[in-house]
Amino acid sequence: MTVLVIAENDNQLIKPAVLNTLGAASQLSGDTHLLVAGSNAGSVLEQARKLAGVTKILYADAGHFENPVAEDLSRLILSLASEYEHILAPATSFGKNLLPRVAALIDVAQISDIVKIEADDTFVRPIYAGNAMAKIKSRDKTKVITVRATAFESIMDGNGAAPVVENLEAVSPSEKAVVSAQELTKTERPELTSASVVVSGGRGMGSGENFDILEKLADKLGAAVGASRAAVDSGYVPNDYQVGQTGKVVAPELYIAVGISGAIQHLAGMKDSKVIVAINKDPDAPIFSVADYGLVADLFEAIPEITESL
Amino acid sequence: MIMKIIVPIKRVVDYNVKVRVKSDKSGVETANVKMSMNPFDEIAVEEAIRLREAGKAQEILVITIGTSAAQETLRTGLALGADRAIHVETASALEPINVAKILKKVVDQEKAGLIIMGKQAIDDDSNQTGQMLAALLDWPQATFASKVELSGDQANVTREIDGGLETVTLTMPAVITTDLRLNEPRYVTLPNIMKAKKKPLDTIPADSFNLDFDPRHQILEVSEPPERGSGIVVESVEQLVDKLKNEAKVIQ
Numbered sequence A: 001m002t003v004l005v006i007a008e009n010d011n012q013l014i015k016p017a018v019l020n021t022l023g024a025a026s027q028l029s030g031d032t033h034l035l036v037a038g039s040n041a042g043s044v045l046e047q048a049r050k051l052a053g054v055t056k057i058l059y060a061d062a063g064h065f066e067n068p069v070a071e072d073l074s075r076l077i078l079s080l081a082s083e084y085e086h087i088l089a090p091a092t093s094f095g096k097n098l099l100p101r102v103a104a105l106i107d108v109a110q111i112s113d114i115v116k117i118e119a120d121d122t123f124v125r126p127i128y129a130g131n132a133m134a135k136i137k138s139r140d141k142t143k144v145i146t147v148r149a150t151a152f153e154s155i156m157d158g159n160g161a162a163p164v165v166e167n168l169e170a171v172s173p174s175e176k177a178v179v180s181a182q183e184l185t186k187t188e189r190p191e192l193t194s195a196s197v198v199v200s201g202g203r204g205m206g207s208g209e210n211f212d213i214l215e216k217l218a219d220k221l222g223a224a225v226g227a228s229r230a231a232v233d234s235g236y237v238p239n240d241y242q243v244g245q246t247g248k249v250v251a252p253e254l255y256i257a258v259g260i261s262g263a264i265q266h267l268a269g270m271k272d273s274k275v276i277v278a279i280n281k282d283p284d285a286p287i288f289s290v291a292d293y294g295l296v297a298d299l300f301e302a303i304p305e306i307t308e309s310l
Numbered sequence B: 001m002i003m004k005i006i007v008p009i010k011r012v013v014d015y016n017v018k019v020r021v022k023s024d025k026s027g028v029e030t031a032n033v034k035m036s037m038n039p040f041d042e043i044a045v046e047e048a049i050r051l052r053e054a055g056k057a058q059e060i061l062v063i064t065i066g067t068s069a070a071q072e073t074l075r076t077g078l079a080l081g082a083d084r085a086i087h088v089e090t091a092s093a094l095e096p097i098n099v100a101k102i103l104k105k106v107v108d109q110e111k112a113g114l115i116i117m118g119k120q121a122i123d124d125d126s127n128q129t130g131q132m133l134a135a136l137l138d139w140p141q142a143t144f145a146s147k148v149e150l151s152g153d154q155a156n157v158t159r160e161i162d163g164g165l166e167t168v169t170l171t172m173p174a175v176i177t178t179d180l181r182l183n184e185p186r187y188v189t190l191p192n193i194m195k196a197k198k199k200p201l202d203t204i205p206a207d208s209f210n211l212d213f214d215p216r217h218q219i220l221e222v223s224e225p226p227e228r229g230s231g232i233v234v235e236s237v238e239q240l241v242d243k244l245k246n247e248a249k250v251i252q
């Protein structure tokens, strides 16, 4: 029995969510192998060599893996799949895009977004925006799984034996799907899904410019900045700020929701945070039902005052 | 070229409903609960209509796989502007892999140029079916689309990814799954509901596809999520900062 973990990376570094996925893999029986696909990704390989619990690295370095499309990666994984009992990727936009394609090619069902492993074939996952938890037993021979990173500890660097590295022949590029442009949000801040403090703004912020006052607070706290769907739809902040059922899931030590009403779709993405603070001028806003500390106030007064006092 | 767009749509519990877990833990309560078209599928239907309005497509076919109640959702799709509907009738809900297999069979028969569907059904939150269908058809895919531009046999699709936006160029036929920012769906109007009643809706029994629909997953139990302990309302910014520093110890 062996577990294969797909190492999402940007050709420089392994994405933090992969480390949590390895944490999940360590709860399953058998060795863990790591697939690193990239282009000139030597530094990723070096990082991978140090990870605890990885016994083998499968390394595929090719020009068209600089920004690999699911059409190509799924065929590469298909060629390896028969060796594995479990195939895991983080439930990031990368993993969500890729793994169902793999599952269909090997003709199995996928188990999305697991938050708990009960046995090698039994998993818990949220459904209905986290309003219910389903415990599922898989009957498939190969279990194809995406992992909710916030629900698992990340694996540390190990000091055990260095893993074996096997070089793989890259599959030929699909000509039917090509990444033609990327427009990545630039930020000096910690990544939203792995930050220990997150400050999120909603429609109550009123405009993109007004997010400045949240940025100032985030600066003081070393926090990432997130948002509700309404704030993204209104164009205040980019799409990758969205926290929720259909955006990113976060579970920081401290989550501060500012001018966010607390719709179930938003709660789905942040209610596992350790400490939740809600700042809203409406005392009946549902966000207060999940908050450890609620402050009924006008955010335009409260936020600068908090920033000032830190 | 006459281009046909297929839009698979799913009937789900309305997004405004807070579902309750059944006391025997077998699932969630869906009796007497408001049902609607999955919101991402409304966005998919809207996008197909806009492409037809722009002269990029000629026919829009909506498909659903489910019990007879799902026909209501197809009528909504027709009222929004789809031309034709297919209902693949099943006794109970199927897993995404089996939904994708049926969709593949229908697509093979219908010869579509483009499939637009939701990125995620908001009931089971799987986010799988589009990618699976693309794999089974061996078509390219663009998931989480926030912009679609067609020219000739190419689709340029902007995708919402974790780090921002990405554009992929696909050679059609292709599968696109929708994200929230793709468009704002129109409302159904009464005259269009009347017109929709006359549009063709065919029902096909799922059994006729000769596929094996045995569930791959056994749902052992559906339970309530862990409750959060109730919090407090603080009186002032000063008290809030004090609590965060000295009680929760999450800031210094």
Ligand SMILES: Cc1cc2nc3c(=O)[nH]c(=O)nc-3n(C[C@H](O)[C@H](O)[C@H](O)COP(=O)(O)OP(=O)(O)OC[C@H]3O[C@@H](n4cnc5c(N)ncnc54)[C@H](O)[C@@H]3O)c2cc1C
Pocket (backbone or CB within 6 Å): A201, A202, A203, A204, A205, A227, A228, A229, A230, A231, A242, A243, A244, A245, A246, A247, A248, A258, A259, A260, A261, A262, A263, A264, A265, A266, A269, A279, A280, A281, A282, A285, A297, A298, A299, A300, B015, B039, B040, B122
């Ligand atoms: C298919 C689907 C998927 C969705 N996915 C997501 C998702 O992933 N994430 C998500 O967040 N939402 C999602 N939503 C949307 C969700 O249902 C809500 O509409 C959204 O979360 C509301 O955002 P909001 O709280 O910022 O806005 P509103 O609900 O409008 O709330 C604004 C709040 O700001 C407060 N406020 C206003 N001014 C001030 C002030 N000066 N000071 C203090 N407080 C103030 C108001 O009292 C109010 O409570 C989804 C919806 C659908 C249908």
Ligand SMILES: Nc1ncnc2c1ncn2[C@@H]1O[C@H](COP(=O)(O)O)[C@@H](O)[C@H]1O
Pocket (backbone or CB within 6 Å): B008, B009, B010, B038, B040, B041, B063, B064, B065, B066, B094, B096, B099, B116, B117, B118, B119, B120, B121, B122, B124, B125, B126, B127, B128, B129, B130
């Ligand atoms: N039973 C179904 N009938 C028709 N389309 C479906 C069905 N289930 C899922 N889909 C489509 O697949 C998308 C993704 O669903 P899912 O993979 O279940 O999250 C939905 O938004 C629909 O477009």
